[in-house]
Amino acid sequence: MINKTAFTLILLVFNFMAIADSMQGKPAPSFNLQDQSGQVHQLADYQGKWLVVYFYPKNDTTGCTIEAKAFRDNYQTIRHLDAEVLGVSLDDAESHRAFIAKYDLPFNLLVDANKQMSRDYGVDGGLAVFSYAKRQTFIIDPSGQVAVHFEQVDPNTHAEEVIAALQKLQQNNEHAPAVHVTEVIDGDAVYGQSWPTADVPSQGIAAALQQADVFLEGQHVITGRVTQVCQKKGCWMILAEGDAFARVDFNDHAFLIPKDTLGEAAVYGRLVKKQLSEEQRAHYAEEGAGELPADSYELVADAVRIFGS
Secondary structure, eight states, X not given: OOOHHHHHHHHHHHHHHOOOOOOTTSBOOOOEEEBTTSOEEEGGGGTTSEEEEEEOSOTTSHHHHHHHHHHHHTHHHHHHTTEEEEEEESOOHHHHHXXXXXXXXXXXXXXXXXXXXXXXXTOEESOGGGOEEOSEEEEEOTTXXXXXXXXXXXXXXXXXXXXXXXXXXXXXXXXXXXXXXXXXXXXXXXXXXXXXXXXOOEEEHHXXXXXXXXXXXXXXXXXXXXXXXXXXXXXXXXXXXXXXXXXXXXXXXXXXXXXXXXXXXEEEEEEEEEEOOHHHHHHHHHTTOOOOOSEEEEEEEEEEEETTO
């Protein structure tokens, strides 16, 4: 005759193996939960952004630690894809704080103490004191739809799987911002083509404009500070150094960058002479470029590297 403990274990095994219907393509259930610091998070807070919600069974267990560390190590790449990460388990806030501190996790962990969010997303598992959230992940698109539902997760490879899915979605999904990080080098996001591996001399934008004829031929690396990005699409930026500045065109909108980008940057490309019509100047001013001179130079970029992003 089977004993009570064995019966409980059998139920847990069957519960763990059960696969709920996929939520892919369905509206993401709303949630209202506190994180490790008592800050409330709601689905509406992430409207207009990509959101990675990963459920996991328990803090500081082997698989959950591997998965959390992988998301930590790949967090900047995910952020460069205009996405945020939220972890969710049934652990309390104190347990979450200890887990975050122990492994230096850069993202928030939500406290689903009453299993409401886990039930809504179909990942509640276990029985009574053995309750847990099943290890599943949801990528929610900027419109609030579940774009991808990972029902089977390998903690060792899952973060890379999520990044690949985000990149594919942002290339093909009509709701996605058309921003794609080509690569990350020493913490710097690169947009457009891959950054040149050859040693290309760099020059500040002020000096480049002073000897513009030199930079009209061939490809160069020109540095400065991003002071403005097109607020409609993120399809151009202003690169400045002191009082000198130039508009940077991303090779006829071949790629975009995030609209909130500011700070030090480098452009791999070339200078071109521009004669702007009044209509063009008015159009650029409307998009936030300021008063560009009618006769000016513009940088045509094949790649843009944002330092420390």
